[in-house]
Amino acid sequence: MAKDDKLRVVMVNVRQGDCIAIQLPSGEVMLVDCNKPTGSDIPPVINYLNEFAERRGGIYDIDLLCLTHPDRDHYTGLVDVIDWVQRKGGSVKRLIHFASKFRRGYEAALRKFTMLPDDQKAGFVFECGEFKKLMECMAAVKENIQEHEKTAPKEWSFERADGFKPTARFTDVSVDILGPKSSDVQKFEEDSWNNLLEGWPFGKSNESKSTNVLSCILCVRFKSLRVLLTGDSPEETLLSAVSSCVSRFRQYKGVTFDIIKIPHHGAASSSSINLWKALSGRSGYMLISAGLDRRYGHPHTETLRHIGASCPNHELVCTNYCPDA
Ligand SMILES: [Zn+2]
């Protein structure tokens, strides 16, 4: 396996959505979310995954895959990526996803479908079909992991993001789940599926606070470097999860983060001066993944103002302005 001393963090430009690919110094690969832009046949992350695999001598494994939450701008490319990994002879070895069951959402969808007026059924069928494909694909990945986990539990694992948990140890790199807190999961889980299904009859994903609250919050630690990955976590969910880790766990005491993926594509509801002051140190990188046409107004000008006011020495990297970051 090719080794160097670099942690490569790529925020792939997937327009409105998220996709973060990371290669660890040991060569192992992490993928957090995977949007496929409308009209694309292949998720753009495949180019990076190919490059990563070649660098590590033709190993096509994804050593850790995380689906942060069930909004479609975070998952439409995942089925293609998993299929690609399998065709190349690789495996997904660790899976982290939001703390709620796909099947529960799918069953709620089927119940809703029977009650819809006929003119809303077509849009619903499309969204439901995409979700079903994802559900089946994730279930197969999970099953494969659980089969191997029995004999090699250090290399294979399946976790739900439900409160703090150290989750994976690689050579020189650790990955911890920082949130959401279990209390937030319990409070919002039921609502999240209801909100998600509200948009489906109209053929669109209904981004809501409840689904975003479920977002897995991860920290990648390499030497003194801390990378914070946040999905679409709202401001108060993120702040309370990280503050609770900082106050309870020795390894997070006094910690700030050097690379922060700004949650929810730079939406104002996921930002405040207080938040960035609490999370960031004196310098580093703030990453925003947002669509070129700013259809949703991402990143919000308030968010940019908050970052400017609280982190003047940070470099802001945004997919609206840079091709890939
Ligand atoms: Zn999103």
Ligand SMILES: [Zn+2]
């Ligand atoms: Zn979302």
